Amino acid sequence: MASDAVVLSVPGPEGDREVRVSSPSRVLWPDLGITKLDLANYFVAVGDAFIRANGGRPVSLQRFPEGVDGEQFFSKNPPRGAPAYVRAVDVTYPSRRVHPQLVLDEPAAAVWGVQMNTVVFHPWASRADEPDLPDELRIDLDPQPGTDFPDVVAAALALRDLLVEYGFTPFVKTSGNRGVHVFAPIRPEYEFLDVRHGVIALARELERRIPEKVTTAWWKEERGSRIFIDYNQANRDRTMAGAYSPRALARASVSTPVTWDELVTVDPAVHTVLTLPARLRTTGDPWEGLHEGEAPSIRPLLDRWEADLEAGLGELPFPPDFPKMPGEPPRVQPSRAKAK
Template identity: 35%
Template structure:
């Protein structure tokens, strides 16, 4: 097995030619190469936050599981912090704070990285707000774009700036930087806005959790702000049939989208997008652009 050194850490890499995405023939080595290439833009969004992983050791068509606790054999140089579960029980979780940890996790086939909307150790200090737009049966990401534009306008009324990224699956994620907020206050605000939009556009939008109500409409999932929830991180790969990425997109792209294929980005596309356009989500990291929630 090859041994490599990453930022002074020795890593043993295994099964680099193992195919994780049978449909496209994409290997674990290609996954690691992608994460190494985009690390500079990915890490600021996950650093200092408890991470959960979707692991697919036998590929995305095989067994998968959601990993919260540190895997067996986690090196002592990987930052592990104790977090409180929703039940109040303490639980250790990994923080992906550096390139070495990112590559170590990728080598374990931790394909997806999910994080909370608050920093590790501060579960009552939400610094992000997220709205997850999920197209119901008969709808696509293009319909999510229409709803995203309405949400952008609505949040702007409250002085909240919003950035967009693809979910890497079917929908969109809208993100805003907030200050002096809690998971409870961000959840309440996101729910209120989602309900407002449903009231204004009942044939287009739904804000209730019941899947039976989502057909033909876009579900605005406001619950991702809750303390117990996590969201796919910016630039994470997704364990779908193809190696899609949760990729930041511009509002021009949102407004212009007419075909779902226009917003389907893979690990082959995203490094070029970054080289040509930079990090389209960078404003989310600027503390001067964080907003205070109304009320």
């Protein structure tokens, strides 16, 4: 029986590569009828911008063998049979375990990821050559019940102004869902815990300025109708959907880089696997210059962190799967703690 596999020619830095896509008619997004081959062609179209934003970094693959409505799992290390142009780098996880993690260096590697039924790509904030030293400050603005997208946009604009005050050059993208991700290039000189503390310092300063709009409260019962600044996304091995990565949502939305002017009017639902290639052709990549020039240090943010410590503000909770960290408050919901 003849195979129904399709071979795609994928341009890249070493010339065209032939990437085999099996089961090309497998439907990944049932509501829209988007197939595995459609997704592979999407990455051929946006491959340069995708690799520019996510390449050369440890990355986790969120895989959906039965489509976005089916079971899913994460791959971190290269599976058997990975092509020679897909590499790995040893990284250290919060448990201190060291393990190889995938690295994508060219568009063909992203298309191969689709062949492995990957829908969402989760890159680290550090590069493969210095996996312990993030070169991106990443802030996840997470809307809470009672808030909507304009509330997130308002918080993102205030955060942009604060970052500029500290000497950073901020970039922004939609999460592909209801949130917004703000990135800024930083000098890769501090490890993840330090960068997390820098993000907390930044978040607390924003909270002081607009306390009615944003919160650093880890426990949902304390957040109210405010935008949560998810500082724990700055932790080691904590990732978010990469720029130009699809999301496993019914509308096949994409985490889309936009300009700050666009953010005010953007409708995140408009940017999907079906529409993004045309957008890139007509408007270009707003993140093309993300890592041009010399990036600043986060030292001013760490000075702010230390000043907050002296003022009595301590460590904040870590995710539940992390080992207990020095200075961390008890991992117990405040209402339960009071009940005791």
